[in-house]
Amino acid sequence: MKVAIFTDTFLPQINGVTNTLSKLAEYYEANNIKYLIFAPDNDVEKNGNCNIQRFFSIKFFLYPECRIAFPNTFRLSTLLSDFKPDIIQLMTEFNMGLAGLKYGKKHGIPTVSNYTTNFCQYLNYYNLDFLNNYIWTYLRWFHNQNDLTLCPSEEIKDYLKNKGISNTDIFSRGIDSEKFNPELRSEDLRRQLGINNKLVFLYVGRVSPEKDLDILIDAYREVYNKYGDKIALVVTGEGPYLDKCKNDFPKGTIFTGFKKGKELAQIYASSDIFVFPSSTETFGNVVLEAMASGVPVIGADAGGVKNTIKHKINGLKFKARHVNELIDLMVELIEDEDLRNTLSINARNTGLRRSWNKVFNGLMDTYNDILLNKKNSDISA
Known part of the structure; x- marks a missing residue:
């Protein structure tokens, strides 16, 4: 052929x-x-x-x-x-x-x-x-x-x-489940980023309006006001919304810029919860990358992400652009370590099945x- x-x-x-x-x-x-x-x-x-x-x-x-x-x-x-x-x-x-x-x-x-x-x-x-x-x-x-x-x-x-x-x-x-792998978790990287001893949320993707980052800004600000320095947010990516994000996310939010290859895989594996508010995805590759890395995912119940996440099995879903639902799920994963662990295992298995x-x-x-x-x-x- x-x-x-x-x-x-x-x-x-x-x-x-x-x-x-x-x-x-x-x-x-x-x-x-x-x-x-x-x-x-x-x-x-x-x-x-x-x-x-x-x-x-x-x-x-x-x-x-x-x-x-x-x-x-x-x-x-x-x-x-x-x-x-x-x-x-x-x-x-x-x-x-x-x-x-x-x-x-x-x-x-x-x-x-x-x-x-x-x-x-x-x-x-x-x-x-x-x-x-x-x-x-x-x-x-x-x-x-x-x-x-x-x-x-x-x-x-x-x-x-x-x-x-x-x-x-x-x-x-x-997804390449060898490239994106929980074994790549790096305590050295967490120390370099200043997120050791914290529960770390991660966003990876284009930093742009259509990714619904305004929803994440509002949600994380509320969650940060409750938990303070016990949590952290890492934003990996670049785009036209970056300056607004740097201005509006709480102080201490980490912006790594664009990453790829092993550096990106280590950032996934070294985080604790992946949060992806976008409601415009036809698939959402980053969701699968996070899952393969063994990271629990919170995503919008819309677009292609809707089909990838099975609620409370390999991730959590909130109604698109509903800030309060997103806040509740972020708090639930902070408080419930057993749920985080269950979602992590099932997410990794999802990645392993998607060769x-x-x-x-x-x-x-x-x-x-x-x-x-x-x-x-x-x-x-």
Whole structure:
């Protein structure tokens, strides 16, 4: 099988799409599946991998770390004609994804789209909600052009159905449970951060309005007023909301900046409770990272997070944007060590069951079904 992948975001950008793509590339190479990735260029590194073809791009105004690509149609067509893909995988819906869709339609190659980002929900946080109808009109057109649209959770599958996007299936996400591991807990790191002998809450993710951090600010301030220096909060990540967070979170809140690799894994494992207020996630990779690290999770009962957390089994859920419910759950985990321990064990087991290999094997089954259907349609035609 040969797979051509089109994406509007790729390494060195770090997000759910790029994380999935990097793992998928590793899987393709390990299983001798030929692939070619078409992605935006960037300001950091030159292309040194023949499997990755980059195209001129500019920064996206809402997300400066993301790019808007302007693919050269002649170069793209030449590369694809030489490669001869069996299937085209569209990880994103905009310029690169649209280029892949057009090529697939023109040459009769099956295309599979992925819904990974709740763009219209994000617009509400930036006072751009007047664009919602226009974007949904485009998204419906784009996804319904494909042989199949994949989404990361049942919640999002139902959401897309209600929005008029048909023929969907699940392409979930996995976790590297060796990389994210409770054994990486580091007392040295806790001392360096000044959180030894404290119960530590952790947030990891983009520090931006659509992550509902205003809810976490209000909740943690209330909890901190009750428990003081017995607790601490670590915020790991960067984004446009960072200055407000530094100003509004209680004194002593620790901001580590952006972390990745072993440093990030150690921060997870060295914390005691992961709190993730975002109600806009299509999946929420960070929730699975925390679980694999054996850290009890509190998350919003919304989006993809809703499907990952089983309340009082491997985590706790609160009604999205309900500050008082979040406060109550934070207090409950502070007070109930037995519950923390139970959630920690079950969270780790959840991570162990969510291997990338299992996820990608399922994806390959999906692609083989699509190719078989095409072959049968060609024969009957």
